[in-house]
Amino acid sequence: MNKKELLEKIAPCSLMCHTCSAYEHGVISKTAKELSKYMEGIYEFYEKHSPKESEHFKIFQEELVKYSEGKCSGCRNREHHGCSIKDCFILDCTKERKIDYCGECAEFPCNKTQKIFEEEVYLQWLEGNQEIKNWGIEGFWEKNCEKPHYKIYKE
Incomplete structure (x- = not known):
């Protein structure tokens, strides 16, 4: 899969639009x-x-x-239709810094995300971006493309 396709399927925070129930082009839809x-x-x-x-x-x-x-066109698109995390600034932040994911930022991990994410999602954000730093986006995709989006709530 090319980088453009991966950018559509993986949010800038590292959460997987691909497996989100709201994503119109996702696996659930x-x-x-x-x-x-x-x-x-x-x-x-x-x-x-x-x-x-x-x-x-x-x-x-x-x-x-x-x-x-699915009602959402993805986290990289401003047309969330109310399904994204309230007050999420990550798309603007990554665009401003000219990066694709938080894990590519020199300031990663920053403390600003703790204010918008609940604990389970914050830990998922932290782990996902660390994996992007370590393996690159292709490696991250291979490991996570079939992982249930909401499994963190079951654990």
Whole structure:
């Protein structure tokens, strides 16, 4: 994958737009679209053959449609539609410093991010940018492109 494609899939903070449920070009949106395509007609099938089960499929299909319509165009685009971290300054900061990621900054890690991130996200930011410093963006992508975006909340 070329650098331009990676920049679209990885936010300047190192969080993965690619695996975010709000990202319109992400894996969740694409997978929901694909699954929704294969489930076409399943509600009607169950409505006819097992009416008690049909409502579950209707709800599931409605959720798939919702996830397939990601509302965010990515953290490198100012059109977040309210899904980004409140008061996030990182895109402006990286542009001002002419870098792609916080981990490329001479001042990394700075203390300003602790004010906008909750602890789990701050630690993810710190680790992600350290990995970018150590392995480069391609190495970071290879390690993290299939890692669930929200797994930090489960740990």
